[in-house]
Amino acid sequence: MGRVALVTGGTRGIGAAISIALKDAGYTVAANYAGNDEAAAKFKSETGIAVYKWSVADYDACVAGVAQVEADLGPVEVLVNNAGITRDAMFHKMTKENWDAVINTNLSGVFNMTHPVWSGMRDRKFGRVINISSINGQKGQAGQVNYSASKAGDIGFTRALAQEGARAGITVNAICPGYIGTEMVRAIDEEVLKSRILPQIPVGRLGEPEEIARCVVFLAADDAGFITGSTISANGGQFFS
Ligand code: CAA
Secondary structure, three states: OOOEEEEOOOOOHHHHHHHHHHHHOOOEEEEEEOOOHHHHHHHHHHHOOEEEEOOOOOHHHHHHHHHHHHHHHOOEEEEEEOOOOOOOOOHHHOOHHHHHHHHHHHHHHHHHHHHHHHHHHHHHOOEEEEEEOOHHHHHOOOOOHHHHHHHHHHHHHHHHHHHHHHHHOEEEEEEEEOOEOOHHHHOOOHHHHHHHHHHHOOOOOOEOHHHHHHHHHHHHOHHHOOOOOOEEEEOOOOOOO
16 A cells, blocks of 8 residues: 545545546545535545545644544545635625635645644654645735735745754645636636636646646655755746746
């Protein structure tokens, strides 16, 4: 049995591609999801990957969920913090609920999931934490003050924790996807996508979830131990940082 990898939001979109790629690379994978039972059941029957339901926004649920995964599969050695949501609105129309929901899931969720696995990784002197941030955390995006702030926060979290984990054999890295062809991006108004977003992508297309998953497999590997605190951009040339 390979190392155990836990992928949050791991049954749909980019997360599903990550779960599958890690399984194909030999990891024992647990895919967490928060709400869509139907998609999770379908994912499980198609891939054979174990699925676990809890919200990353709920710290106690994360502690319990990690304990369950570890009891079933063994210690979590690779954590992929992928779960994320959008509540897009121009700032003057953004509600406190829009703000809280996105920060609680996309930023506090990374704390809530990493904290329960951290001591075990330190004790075992090995760990991989891979945070899925976003191009919009790097460059900012109108209509996404909440999301951009949360994803920029994920990069700061990554850089700080990488320094703490380094001596313990734990790497902490971020991946910043550009616009990937998932439900989240396809939910953008088609006119906005065509007229404002696609023209900004030099490769002229949306990315594929598998193009992010391959970055995760690269960072998760045992021989990626010298790469920590870094940010990999996979955005079709849309933004260089
Ligand atoms: N910069 C500056 N002003 C902008 C702007 C921009 N990029 N986009 C829109 N505006 C302006 C418009 O010109 C308009 O101005 P006026 O009222 O003076 O005409 C005003 O803002 C309102 O624009 P909309 O008509 O689009 O407003 P809306 O309320 O219908 O929609 C929105 C607002 C939902 C934020 C919509 O603009 C939108 O969906 N934008 C795209 C946001 C985006 O890129 N989201 C990414 C989602 S995918 C993702 O997040 C994954 C990832 O990691 C990449």
